[in-house]
Amino acid sequence: MEMIETKEAAERYLLVACDTGDSAETEESLKELAELVKTAGGVAVSHLVQPREKPNPGYYVGTGKAEEIKNLIEPLELDGIVCDDELTPAQHQNLAELLGCKVIDRTVLILDIFAMRAQSAEGKCEVELAQLIYRSAHLKGLGTSLSRLGGGIGTRGPGETKLESDRRAIRRRIDALKGELEDIRLHRERTRKKRQGGDVKTAALVGYTNAGKSTLLNKLTDAGIYADDALFATLDTTTRSLELPKGSRILLTDTVGFIKKLPHALIKAFRSTLEEVLEADLICHVADASNPQLLRQAETVRETLKSLGAEGIPQFLIYNKIDKDVPAENLLAGAGAERTFRVSAATGEGLDGLLEALEDFALSGKKRFAGVLPYSAAGLSARIRNEGILEAEEYRAEGLYVEALVPERLYAALSAAAGEC
Numbered sequence: 105m106e107m108i109e110t111k112e113a114a115e116r117y118l119l120v121a122c123d124t125g126d127s128a129e130t131e132e133s134l135k136e137l138a139e140l141v142k143t144a145g146g147v148a149v150s151h152l153v154q155p156r157e158k159p160n161p162g163y164y165v166g167t168g169k170a171e172e173i174k175n176l177i178e179p180l181e182l183d184g185i186v187c188d189d190e191l192t193p194a195q196h197q198n199l200a201e202l203l204g205c206k207v208i209d210r211t212v213l214i215l216d217i218f219a220m221r222a223q224s225a226e227g228k229c230e231v232e233l234a235q236l237i238y239r240s241a242h243l244k245g246l247g248t249s250l251s252r253l254g255g256g257i258g259t260r261g262p263g264e265t266k267l268e269s270d271r272r273a274i275r276r277r278i279d280a281l282k283g284e285l286e287d288i289r290l291h292r293e294r295t296r297k298k299r300q301g302g303d304v305k306t307a308a309l310v311g312y313t314n315a316g317k318s319t320l321l322n323k324l325t326d327a328g329i330y331a332d333d334a335l336f337a338t339l340d341t342t343t344r345s346l347e348l349p350k351g352s353r354i355l356l357t358d359t360v361g362f363i364k365k366l367p368h369a370l371i372k373a374f375r376s377t378l379e380e381v382l383e384a385d386l387i388c389h390v391a392d393a394s395n396p397q398l399l400r401q402a403e404t405v406r407e408t409l410k411s412l413g414a415e416g417i418p419q420f421l422i423y424n425k426i427d428k429d430v431p432a433e434n435l436l437a438g439a440g441a442e443r444t445f446r447v448s449a450a451t452g453e454g455l456d457g458l459l460e461a462l463e464d465f466a467l468s469g470k471k472r473f474a475g476v477l478p479y480s481a482a483g484l485s486a487r488i489r490n491e492g493i494l495e496a497e498e499y500r501a502e503g504l505y506v507e508a509l510v511p512e513r514l515y516a517a518l519s520a521a522a523g524e525c
Contacts, residue, residue, distance in 0.1 A: 114145060117208075118150055118186070119137050119148050121137075122155075133365075134153070144257045170198075183205065185199070185205065190209050190365070196209070215231065215370070218234070224340045231373070235369075236278050240275065289375070304466075305385040305465065308388065309359060310359050310362070311392075312362055313361030314336075315424060316425060316449050319450065320390055320424060320447075325345070327344045329342050343356065381414050388420045389405055393435070394431075402421075420442065471515040474507045492509050
């Protein structure tokens, strides 16, 4: 008997946007919105743009345009619409009642994708918290179109309870999740202090989603984390030690990707993850050099970093994917970066120069020590290997002679021990 393979039909959506003055930006934002819908498992069958000074407070678009959308639902066989901005509760409720179909905004769509991608316990907690923060603020306007009893885009996530029924239950769950994430944050802080105690510098990989951060981390450290040519392919923070050519090392941390109109609820919920950026000694801004919207994306990353309070941290700008066609104007995005690099995480092109720069950064602040340590202080030799670069070692009658580049704190300990000889 022949097996018949069945596949659930993808949900069909109309994209809706208000053009408030920058048509080119609106067009690119809609392209990105279509990619988000695709990532969530849906299909963007068409789009509709209305030029307006600002969105209509009642329906997002004008009432006439809302009626036009209603008349498209049956001919286009739509499951719903996706608006390119975050809707107010009133806008959501009015549209849902008028259209009689699912109404989703950009924020819900991004939260839904995060719910799909989260793998770790921390990531799942952060996504659920973001969803609950959003829904608690929009509870009045949820209606039946976002009922958790339904299915499809906008209904995924860890919290598969009837969220819209009891605001107090949502508040209790938010408080519980905040407690769990605070425990995770404290654990991260203890781990960070241990790292800092070893005087090993840290670099955070940040950038627009799908710029290639995870691919770069895999190429440099053999981290083996999931990477794909997709929006928000990875959410969970990963830290790996990178051994540099001259023997020093630096810790590289892959972080969640940024995006235009990143939901405020996500920034609040991902506080413990984003603290990895704030605590880093160096920010490596990874940019997709082949993307026609690189300049806008780079500005979004800079604005997000500024909102996090990270603008004072030294930055490298890494133009990734130079093995592809790169528009000439894209190489002008380096404002605010101390150094820029052109690399391909896929082919390895340009990585030698990046590694040299990371080594220079890792060694900055270290001092050269040359002297004889008493054998009773031999344990300091292990610290040299862990925290600095051991250049020479020789066993002598009076003690262990070493030459090394070490952090100032270790230099002081070595000098004190050498004085005992």
